[in-house]
Amino acid sequence: MTTIGVLALQGAFREHIRSVEASGATAVIIKRKEQLETIDGLIIPGGESTTMRRLIDQYGFLEPIRAFANAGKPVFGTCAGLILLAGEIDGSYDAHLGLMDMSVRRNAFGRQRDSFETDLDIKGVADGYNAVFIRAPYIERVGENTEVLATYDGHIVVAQEDHLLACSFHPELTKDHRLTAHFVSMVENSKRTLAS
Amino acid sequence: MARTGTNVVKRGMAEMQKGGVIMDVVNAEQAKIAEEAGAVAVMALERVPSDIRAAGGVARMADPTIVEEVMNAVSIPVMAKARIGHIAEARVLESMGVDYIDESEVLTPADEVFHIKKDGYTVPFVCGCRNIGEATRRIAEGASMLRTKGEPGTGNIVEAVRHMREVQGQIRRLQSMDEDEVMVYAKENGAPYDLLLEIREEGRLPVVNFAAGGIATPADAALMMQLGADGVFVGSGIFKSDRPKEFARAIVEATTHYDDYKLIAEISKGLGTAMKGEEMNETTDRMQERSE
Numbered sequence: 001m002t003t004i005g006v007l008a009l010q011g012a013f014r015e016h017i018r019s020v021e022a023s024g025a026t027a028v029i030i031k032r033k034e035q036l037e038t039i040d041g042l043i044i045p046g047g048e049s050t051t052m053r054r055l056i057d058q059y060g061f062l063e064p065i066r067a068f069a070n071a072g073k074p075v076f077g078t079c080a081g082l083i084l085l086a087g088e089i090d091g092s093y094d095a096h097l098g099l100m101d102m103s104v105r106r107n108a109f110g111r112q113r114d115s116f117e118t119d120l121d122i123k124g125v126a127d128g129y130n131a132v133f134i135r136a137p138y139i140e141r142v143g144e145n146t147e148v149l150a151t152y153d154g155h156i157v158v159a160q161e162d163h164l165l166a167c168s169f170h171p172e173l174t175k176d177h178r179l180t181a182h183f184v185s186m187v188e189n190s191k192r193t194l195a196s
Numbered sequence: 197m198a199r200t201g202t203n204v205v206k207r208g209m210a211e212m213q214k215g216g217v218i219m220d221v222v223n224a225e226q227a228k229i230a231e232e233a234g235a236v237a238v239m240a241l242e243r244v245p246s247d248i249r250a251a252g253g254v255a256r257m258a259d260p261t262i263v264e265e266v267m268n269a270v271s272i273p274v275m276a277k278a279r280i281g282h283i284a285e286a287r288v289l290e291s292m293g294v295d296y297i298d299e300s301e302v303l304t305p306a307d308e309v310f311h312i313k314k315d316g317y318t319v320p321f322v323c324g325c326r327n328i329g330e331a332t333r334r335i336a337e338g339a340s341m342l343r344t345k346g347e348p349g350t351g352n353i354v355e356a357v358r359h360m361r362e363v364q365g366q367i368r369r370l371q372s373m374d375e376d377e378v379m380v381y382a383k384e385n386g387a388p389y390d391l392l393l394e395i396r397e398e399g400r401l402p403v404v405n406f407a408a409g410g411i412a413t414p415a416d417a418a419l420m421m422q423l424g425a426d427g428v429f430v431g432s433g434i435f436k437s438d439r440p441k442e443f444a445r446a447i448v449e450a451t452t453h454y455d456d457y458k459l460i461a462e463i464s465k466g467l468g469t470a471m472k473g474e475e476m477n478e479t480t481d482r483m484q485e486r487s488e
Contacts, residue, residue: 008215009215010214010216047214047216048212048236048237050231050234051448054234055448079212111294112295113318115206116198116200116202116205118197132204132208134208134212135212173208173211174204
């Protein structure tokens with residue numbers, strides 16, 4: 001059975017758990033770094049990126065998550081999670097996990113009153129996907145090994161770099177589990193590759 | 197085609213705050229301390245509740261300068277309070293781009309009968325509740341987030357505990373009911389019937405419910421999380437304590453790890469004096485009774 005952990009320091013982790021389970025994998029809440037050893041893939045959920053970074057530091061998650069990803073295990077960052085994965089934030093290289101070659105802008109669509117939902121086509125994953133953007137970031141630029149899977153209004157909102165996946169919106173807030181299912185299949189593939 | 201101000205977008209914003217602490221601040225400096233300590237949002241106010249209590253008189257929406265100053269100082273969401281039923285204050289705050297409005301009994305109500313009809317706003321609202329009747333009426337009016345009323349500005353957790361237990365207990369009772377019994381329960385509690393059916397089915401409220409009104413220590417925050425709160429508001433508890441920075445950080449940690457008692461013991465050591473509390477029978481003006 002494929003086990004996917006959801007980093008549960010703050011934010012919408014329970015919804016991710018439900019979404020992972022609906023996609024046919026086992027989901028566990030991750031509150032301590034030692035638990036990373038028990039999972040095949042990790043989701044970093046939406047929440048407040050500043051708050052999450054502080055808690056990541058406090059509980060010594062930074063290096064263990066980097067090591068987890070560098071060992072080839074898939075990581076999926078949504079909204080705040082995308083910000084944590086990015087190598088460049090708001091034009092500064094003072095990144096958090098810095099795992100993905102992309103530059104992101106925080107609160108890029110504006111304040112809460114500008115938050116919105118829309119229907120997106122995600123390349124190779126889903127058409128007409130109900131995407132919920134909440135004080136969302138977008139990706140300004142991706143490196144040459146990072147594939148753009150979806151854009152909205154000319155801005156990149158889903159990107160994948162090998163076993164790392166990031167999106168600006170909240171796949172956990174709707175009953176449309178297709179993007180989570182895509183991540184689950186990434187984890188299943190990596191599990192097979194890592195085992196062989 | 198982007199759809200703004202939908203229920204999913206407004207309730208979703210509150211979902212992102214779960215497991216976090218929202219702190220009352222009165223200026224940019226305090227807002228930065230809160231952000232630095234790991235607050236998920238700040239509530240911009242002219243005075244914290246205990247000072248409102250001490251000052252007496254009519255408490256109104258904060259001076260927009262303060263709200264603006266706080267909005268410019270931090271990148272986390274900024275909330276602000278409007279008086280209950282004060283449509284104009286709410287619209288002013290919405291026009292300024294605040295991220296959440298608290299239609300709050302901490303301020304002097306503008307309307308003693310009606311709350312704001314909140315579903316017509318793009319900005320989401322949080323409201324206080326003491327029981328399932330108040331909770332569901334606020335949701336039906338369009339609130340996207342709830343909090344216990346507690347007794348603001350007292351540093352006494354007893355009322356917040358009462359309100360959280362009441363709501364949680366009523367949800368459990370509802371779940372054990374036969375569907376035939378729900379209509380009478382709706383009548384007894386003045387609760388919209390359809391919402392009760394939904395809550396009975398899901399076993400929880402359709403919006404997040406934070407604890408508020410009396411949280412003064414890390415252990416208070418942990419207690420409320422254990423009772424089922426989705427997160428906590430701390431009003432006077434931080435900037436009326438001896439060491440705001442340390443209190444802020446410790447309350448954030450205790451909220452994340454609310455069932456790790458060793459850790460809570462560790463972070464509570466040498467924190468200094470919490471805000472001075474008030475016994476309930478010494479509290480003359482009960483803010484929680486200003487609305488239902």
